[in-house]
Amino acid sequence: MAACNDYYYATRDPLGSAGDFTTAPEISQMFGEVVGAALTDVWRRAGSPAHAAYVELGPGRGTLAADALRVMRSAGLDPDIFLVETSPTLREVQAAALNGTITHVDMIDALPGDRPLLVVANEFLDALPIRQHVDGAERHVTLTPAGLAFDRDGTILETSPARDEAVEALSEGLVAVGGVALVIDYGHARTAPGDTLQAVREHRFAPVLADPGEADLTSHVDFERVADIAREAGAFVAGPVEQGPWLERLGIQARARVLANASPERAGDIEAARARLCRPDAMGSLFKVLAIHSPEWPSPAGL
Template identity: 80%
Template sequence: MERLRSDGPLSVEAYMDACNAYYYATRDPLGAAGDFTTAPEISQMFGELVGAALTDVWRRAGAPANVRYVELGPGRGTLARDALRVMRSAGLTPPVHLVEISPTLRAAQAALLGEVTHHDHIGDLPCDGPLLVVANEFLDALPIRQHVGGVERHVEWIGDGLAFDRDGEIVESSPSRDEAVRALAEGLVPLGGVALVIDYGHERSAPGDTLQAVRGHRFAPVLADPGENDLTSHVDFQRVGELAREAGAFVAGPAEQGAWLERLGIQARARALANASPDRAGEIEAARARLCRPDQMGSLFKVLAIHAPDWPRPAGL
């Protein structure tokens, strides 16, 4: 409100950036008691298969000894825990580097994972060896710009509440997202390695308003209670791939998350877990269905790999 009074209307980008900066700095938003649940929190199978995919591509790249595990926006560290367990069982024990700015989540990650190195930005990552990178639901939270008829959309105070200053066919872009993808690809090309980008979004660039707010596992009005809702937008995977290729990286995918997990063997893993814990068989199958079924997370979520030219294409893509 102080910024609106002093500076006038805020761009959608500035509004989303301010809201999410406060939101993530002041809470753990994950799980039943939070606002949303990500794939790693649904089942250990998700992180395990990510770890298996990274281990497989590392081996086919010649098993370099100086590789590092990197995760962008790692939440509580659940995905890293499950992926690293699989990687270590296969003889891969990389140092762990996490890009995270939330003090609350940094503390949770350190408590769960032990020795980790935190970074504020992708550009701060080590640059002396290959990187095995996971970005699960990271890009969707980066701020976006919206334009209507070529004019940037803003948030302003009208009457007794917040409102958008214009409506119509919306075209979205995200300089922050573009910068993150470029930094990631430009780092992988000379160092070697691979990044798995997993997020919800569309395979082809298209106009449309995809900005959304979630609170208590339900959609909320985007302009209600600034800083108290999780604001995200759909990732444009065509744009991500184009930027990575422009930086000299190779791109595989995108593939739908459900199909990717099926190709990596999630059904076999679910059977193994159910056989080990028969009383949890229904829970395990429900989790597999939630991750893979087209009417749940299976189709909306996509997987895209960015990899160095001298590294192989990851499995499943």
């Protein structure tokens, strides 16, 4: 999974109608604006510390960052920008989208250790590699005369050492310098067995083992595990809550009305985007929001 995704992300821009999938920031500017407002609010309640940094893990095209930073700057917060991104292709797209001074780093451990961090991880953890176990034995991929195949089936329990390491590094960094992280992803609130590994290509599900490196491989995030790892690192946790109610509590409906009033010809599209982000039968329930913050910082609103 790691090898496939490393190749996949390094060789293309996978987002949008011409790509393989669409994330929340690409659906509507409202998503990034709510994120920016939430981070600005918690920064103010933490005493408006100087030199805070905006950090995004896996920032895609930079769309979320652009929308969030526009709100932050309008409220008097103009942070330095650090993006955790390994894809050369996406780094170029992000630099063009943000049109300013940004710093790219390859890993969470390379983030600055001398200032508070305002972190967003939107659909980042789901792409980190997982392991699957059946009756205590690890499930492997083997090569057969018919192609790639799994070596065992049954009730599956998934773990992700890579995800654990990323959450631990992020949490330890926040405890050391102060700040908050919003983790937004699809997954389950409680640890449970199940096979959640999936491949998406051209906006449709694809066979997981077909055409390695040519589809986006992800799995559902175990938010209970994420919270446990963060607490073990000394951080505080709020949530998870469902994405739809969180966006609604933070005012996405009011923002939709403002945008619709400014562009009446787009009112239908704006409402459709809001519904897609918030409705339980769309992204509203499957996607969760969890905050990780240093002990001296408050929890973000809506959680």
